[in-house]
Amino acid sequence: MSLISLTFPDGNQRQYETGVTPAEVAESISKSLAKKAISAQVDDAHWDLQWPITEDARIAINTLSDDAAALELIRHDFAHVMARAVQEIWPDTRVTIGPVTDKGWFYDFDRAEPFTPEDLGAIEAKMKEIVNAREPVTTEVWDRDRARAFYEERGEPYKVELVDRIPEGAPIRMYWHGDWQDLCRGPHLQHTGQLPADAFKLMGVSGAHWFGQTDRPMLQRISGVAFRNRDDLKAHLTFLEEAAKRDHRRLGREMDLFHMQEEAPGQVFWHPNGWTVYTTLQDYMRRKQRAGGYREVNTPQVVDRKLWEASGHWEKYQHHMFLVEVDESRDGENDDAAARNRDHTRINALKPMNCPCHVQIFNHGLKSYRDLPLRLAEFGSCARFEPSGALHGIMRVRGFTQDDAHIFCTEDQIQEECARFIDFLAGVYRELGFPDFEIRFATRPEKRVGTEESWDHVEGALENAIKAVGRDYVLEPGDGAFYGPKLDFYLTDAIGRVWQCGTFQVDPNLPERLGAVYVAPDGDKKRPYMLHRACLGSFERFIGILIEEHAGRLPFWLAPRQVVVASIVSEADAYVQEVVAALQAAGVRAEADLRNEKINYKVREHSVGKVPAILAIGHREVEERTVTLRRLGEKATEVVALDEVVARLGREATPPDLL
RNA sequence: GCCGGUAUAGCUCAGCUGGUAGAGCGUCUGAUUUGUAAUCAGAGGGUCGGGGGUUCGAGUCCCUCUGCCGGCACCA
Numbered sequence: 001m002s003l004i005s006l007t008f009p010d011g012n013q014r015q016y017e018t019g020v021t022p023a024e025v026a027e028s029i030s031k032s033l034a035k036k037a038i039s040a041q042v043d044d045a046h047w048d049l050q051w052p053i054t055e056d057a058r059i060a061i062n063t064l065s066d067d068a069a070a071l072e073l074i075r076h077d078f079a080h081v082m083a084r085a086v087q088e089i090w091p092d093t094r095v096t097i098g099p100v101t102d103k104g105w106f107y108d109f110d111r112a113e114p115f116t117p118e119d120l121g122a123i124e125a126k127m128k129e130i131v132n133a134r135e136p137v138t139t140e141v142w143d144r145d146r147a148r149a150f151y152e153e154r155g156e157p158y159k160v161e162l163v164d165r166i167p168e169g170a171p172i173r174m175y176w177h178g179d180w181q182d183l184c185r186g187p188h189l190q191h192t193g194q195l196p197a198d199a200f201k202l203m204g205v206s207g208a209h210w211f212g213q214t215d216r217p218m219l220q221r222i223s224g225v226a227f228r229n230r231d232d233l234k235a236h237l238t239f240l241e242e243a244a245k246r247d248h249r250r251l252g253r254e255m256d257l258f259h260m261q262e263e264a265p266g267q268v269f270w271h272p273n274g275w276t277v278y279t280t281l282q283d284y285m286r287r288k289q290r291a292g293g294y295r296e297v298n299t300p301q302v303v304d305r306k307l308w309e310a311s312g313h314w315e316k317y318q319h320h321m322f323l324v325e326v327d328e329s330r331d332g333e334n335d336d337a338a339a340r341n342r343d344h345t346r347i348n349a350l351k352p353m354n355c356p357c358h359v360q361i362f363n364h365g366l367k368s369y370r371d372l373p374l375r376l377a378e379f380g381s382c383a384r385f386e387p388s389g390a391l392h393g394i395m396r397v398r399g400f401t402q403d404d405a406h407i408f409c410t411e412d413q414i415q416e417e418c419a420r421f422i423d424f425l426a427g428v429y430r431e432l433g434f435p436d437f438e439i440r441f442a443t444r445p446e447k448r449v450g451t452e453e454s455w456d457h458v459e460g461a462l463e464n465a466i467k468a469v470g471r472d473y474v475l476e477p478g479d480g481a482f483y484g485p486k487l488d489f490y491l492t493d494a495i496g497r498v499w500q501c502g503t504f505q506v507d508p509n510l511p512e513r514l515g516a517v518y519v520a521p522d523g524d525k526k527r528p529y530m531l532h533r534a535c536l537g538s539f540e541r542f543i544g545i546l547i548e549e550h551a552g553r554l555p556f557w558l559a560p561r562q563v564v565v566a567s568i569v570s571e572a573d574a575y576v577q578e579v580v581a582a583l584q585a586a587g588v589r590a591e592a593d594l595r596n597e598k599i600n601y602k603v604r605e606h607s608v609g610k611v612p613a614i615l616a617i618g619h620r621e622v623e624e625r626t627v628t629l630r631r632l633g634e635k636a637t638e639v640v641a642l643d644e645v646v647a648r649l650g651r652e653a654t655p656p657d658l659l
Numbered sequence: 660g661c662c663g664g665u666a667u668a669g670c671u672c673a674g675c676u677g678g679u680a681g682a683g684c685g686u687c688u689g690a691u692u693u694g695u696a697a698u699c700a701g702a703g704g705g706u707c708g709g710g711g712g713u714u715c716g717a718g719u720c721c722c723u724c725u726g727c728c729g730g731c732a733c734c735a
Contacts, residue, residue, distance in 0.1 A: 106730095114663060206730030207662025214732055218662050221730070249727095253670075262708080262726045317735060353735065387660050387733055388726090396734075481735085500734095532735095569692050596692070604696035618694055630695060637695065 006059045016053070023049040023190070026061045036063040038073050038194055039187045046072070048187030050139050064194065070228055072100055077137070077177070077189045078127070078200050078226045079105035084180035085126035086222070089119075095182065096158040096210060096219055103236060104200070104225035108208050110158065115220050120202040123222070127200070134193030135178030139186060141171045147183065150174075158210065159183050199233045200226035243495050246551040248544040249393040255552055255610055257560065258394065266391045266398030268540055273560035276589065277546075278539055280558055282379060284655050285403050285428070285536065291657075292424050294377035294405055299357030301381065302348045311356040312513055314349075322350040322383045322398075354380035355507075355532060358406040359514040362528075367518040372528060373409035373417055379539075380404045393544060400538040407531040408516070414458060414506060417531055418465035418487070425489060425502050425535045426469070431656040432546070433555060437502075438490040439471055442479035449483055450508065458506050459485050483509035493549040501537040501545070552610045553632060556652040561611045563590040563649060565627070566602040568618035570594070575622045579615060579642060586650030607632060613649060 003015045006025065016025065022040035026033045026049070040047040041060040046069060053059070062069040079098035086109060087093050098107030109115075142150070144163060151159040162183055166172055175184045177192055189195065201224060208221040227233045244250070252258050257274030260267065270278060289296065302324055308314040313321075329344040351357065358376045367374070381401045390396050407417050422439070429437055441462060444455045462485055466473050473487070480486055489502030507530045510516075517525040536542040546554060556562060563583055567576045576592050583590035593602050599616055606614050615627040616637070627645050630637045640648070651659070 117664070204729060205663060208731045209661080212732065214661075218731075220662070223730080260727095265726065313735070320733090320735080355735090384734080389660060389662095389731080390733060391727090566695090567692095568694055571692080598691095598693050598698065599695050600693085601697055602695085607696055614695080616695060620694085628695080635695085 004053065005056045006053070007057070009058075009060045018054050019052040021050055021052055022047055022059065022061060025053075025059060029061070033061060033063075037061050038064055038066075038189050039069055041069065046187055048139060049190060051187070064228065067228075071226075073187065073189050074195060074199075074228065075100040075105045075226045077192065077195055078224060079107050080175070080177050080180070080182055080184070080188070081127050081130050081192055081195065082123060082202070082222065082224060083107045083109075083182065084130060084177055085123050087180065089122060089126055094156055094158060097162070098182075101223070103227075104203070104223060106208075106221050106223035108210070108219040108221045110217070110219050115205045115222060117205060120205070120222070124200075124202055128197050130178070131192050131195045131197040133178065134191050135180075136176075136191045137188045138176045139188070140174050142174050144172055147172045147174065151183070196227070196229055198230045199228060200224055201233060201237070239495075246495070246548050247393075248395070248547040251547050251552040251610075252394070254608070255560070257547070260394075264399075265388070266386060266396075268394050268397065268399070274543075276560040277543055277554065277558055280655070281536075281539060281543065281546075282403075284657060285379075287655075287657055288424070288428055289377045289403075289405070292375075292420070294375040296377050296379075297358065297361055298378055299351070299354060299361070299380065301350055301383075303351055303357065305347045305349055307356050307360075308349050310514055311359075311510060313352065313356070317352060320385050321352050322385050324348040324350065350383035351380070352382050352384045354378050354382065354402065354404045355406055355510055355530070356514060359510060359516050359530070362408050362511075362516050363514065367408070367528075369410065369518055369520050369526075371408075372518060373407050373413050375405055375407045377403075377405035394540040395544045397538075397540050400540045402534050402538050403536045404532075404534050407533065408511070408518075408528040409531065410526075411454075411457065411461075411529055414529060414531065415461035415465045415468075418462050418504060419468045421504055421531075421533050422465065422469045422471060422487075426471075428535050429489075429491060429502075433549070434491040436492065438492075438498075439466060439473040440476050440479075440488045440490065441466065441473040442476040442481075442486050442488065444480050444485065445478045445482060447482055448480075454508070455485075462487060462504075462506070481505060481507070483507055491545075493545055494551070495548070497548075499541070499545050501542060502535050503533065503537070505532040507532055553612065554610070556612050556649075557655050559610070559612050560589070561591065561606075561609065562588050562653055563613045563615060564593050564602070564606045564611050565590060565615045565617060566593040566599060566606070568599045568616055570596070571619065572617040572622050575625075576617050579617065579627060579645075582642065582646045583649060586646045586653070588646075588649050588653045590649075603630065615645065 002018045004018050005013050005015055007013045022042070023034065023037065026037040037049055039049060039062045041062060042053055043057045064070045079100065083095050083098055087095065090111060092111060094110040096108040096110060098105060147163045148160055151163060163172060173184060173186050175182050175186060175188055203223050203225055206221050206223070207218045210216050210219055225233070225236060227236060252274065255273060256271050257277065258268050258270045260269065286296065305314055308321070326346050326348065327344055328346055358378065361376060362374065379401050381399070383399050386396065386398050391398070409417055429435065443459055448455070484506035486503060486505035488500050490498050490500050492498050508527065511528050511530050516528055518528050520526045546558065565576050565579045567573055573594050576594060580590045580592045593606070595602070603614055610632065612632045614630045616630065617627060621627055625642050626639050627642060628637050629640050629645060
């Protein structure tokens with residue numbers, strides 16, 4: 001009998017027989033540890049208490065108080081317990097997969113009848129029964145044929161597929177929670193009694209495709225959240241409530257920023273307040289771009305399909321474009337029969353992107369190498385026929401405006417332009433309140449065009465550019481476009497959601513397709529590279545992110561209504577008007593509230609409306625030529641002289657690039 | 660697009676097993692001149708998302724279309 005040596009976290013080593021399990025190791029240390037144990041860390045692997053250890057290793061026994069390991073197990077075992085509960089209640093249900101997610105788990109089922117939200121209560125109750133029964137968890141490793149035959153006999157076709165998917169050499173682990181059986185890579189708890197019965201909640205039912213395959217029947221997904229204890233669950237539910245309060249769709253209505261309606265799904269009706277935010281942001285970007293060496297252009301909305309065929313978009317994205325068919329025999333009231341008999345139908349597409357139009361500008365008139373790099377920027381309004389299920393408030397829409405630009409340059413200029421852009425974007429994000437962002441670098445995919453040398457050079461240029469500006473990146477091998485690599489820029493908002501906003505793509509393909517050339521120093525005509533780049537992405541989405549990030553309390557310079565000057569008594573009306581006028585003259589969006597209402601009422605209403613500053617004016621202020629300033633959300637007030645408040649708020653209203 | 664849910668006044672919502680629509684807030688009118696998150700009273704406001712069906716009778720049941728919500732798939 002050979003021995004192995006296990007090293008504990010405190011550095012102590014002990015000898016055990018080969019094949020010892022962590023459960024036995026825990027038992028050898030103390031009874032109480034063995035009872036509390038949920039799994040083990042064996043070297044770098046998360047180890048089931050029942051799995052044998054056959055080599056020297058470092059070992060640590062996990063208990064419920066060990067954060068990551070415990071949560072992972074709790075959620076994973078809940079997935080199995082839920083699947084068991086579902087199969088007990090509805091034996092006609094076939095099981096598929098049930099992985100752990102960010103805050104919980106989901107399990108996908110195949111069943112003819114849909115699960116209803118009401119069913120969730122019954123499932124939860126059954127799950128609690130299973131937890132309280134303290135069902136033991138056991139595991140065995142089977143060979144492939146036995147596992148396959150087992151699931152075929154049971155009529156679990158999805159499990160058969162899963163068995164087939166397990167790579168050669170990997171163990172096929174069978175798990176039992178009591179009598180209930182599942183195929184699972186593990187690890188799992190000792191018994192279901194280790195699950196916190198009061199710290200989970202089923203969150204909903206939805207549809208889901210088996211491994212993303214849209215051609216197969218849809219499965220039903222039940223998802224849940226689980227935590228170590230009841231307080232953590234409650235905290236999470238509270239967090240969800242808070243997140244719902246900052247939902248941009250709700251705040252958009254409450255702050256009267258915009259609305260959407262059935263006749264124009266996925267398109268925004270911007271109200272005066274929302275359009276103020278939009279134009280303020282756009283004015284800011286326009287100044288930044290001008291300073292950054294961009295020339296602003298504007299291109300048509302409705303463009304003949306010929307251009308989209310030439311660019312290649314027609315072939316690939318035809319079904320995602322809004323088409324406009326025009327009978328041009330109506331042109332100029334030309335209604336003669338001859339005209340009607342000819343085919344005058346012309347098919348146009350609303351532009352889904354700006355790049356082909358920008359190439360047209362580049363192509364207009366012969367360009368020299370001296371013109372490069374040429375940076376053409378457009379606040380390009382685009383329309384894309386997004387699938388109905390993809391629409392989401394103003395975050396995912398069918399009509400949107402990009403802060404788009406295309407840089408025409410030589411291959412040697414790519415690195416410098418890339419570095420410039422990252423700096424540009426970092427400056428913008430910082431000024432807009434997102435100092436931290438992540439760069440993801442997507443490199444050559446399997447299906448691609450262009451030579452290896454060219455890919456080497458271009459990818460090297462992007463990598464060097466990132467390094468030159470002192471940034472890190474996350475590599476995404478194989479995720480680039482077929483014609484070139486790209487960088488995507490992600491930022492994280494106040495509630496931890498990650499958004500892709502900026503992008504930088506190298507494209508030699510479109511200039512080729514649309515015949516863009518420049519005259520090189522030697523007089524030859526050469527193909528420029530085209531760099532697609534956007535910083536905010538789309539105004540719609542970025543404003544949605546800003547709203548949610550700030551829970552509606554936008555930075556002062558972006559706030560649609562910056563100051564309300566509210567009278568306390570009507571005798572103050574004239575002075576209120578004077579204050580408003582002075583603020584407006586200083587560039588502040590100020591308005592008067594002279595209504596015959598109590599100051600409490602006005603303060604509440606404008607607080608709910610997220611106005612960052614309220615100035616109250618009563619007899620005292622009129623006499624002293626002051627104002628009483630109250631900041632949004634603060635209880636305290638401050639009496640400030642008129643001149644000073646105008647100077648102060650005027651400064652706050654100044655966009656960050658003009659300070 | 661797919662699965663499930665959902666649609667009642669400007670907003671948030673009530674309306675049990677079918678018997679002909681209700682509250683609070685907002686709006687308007689009047690009174691109140693008010694000191695930091697809702698002053699009081701009165702009035703007005705809905706072809707119950709659209710279309711079709713079952714029924715003596717439909718907000719309520721069925722079909723269908725559309726939007727929205729949660730996912731899946733998609734995101735040039």
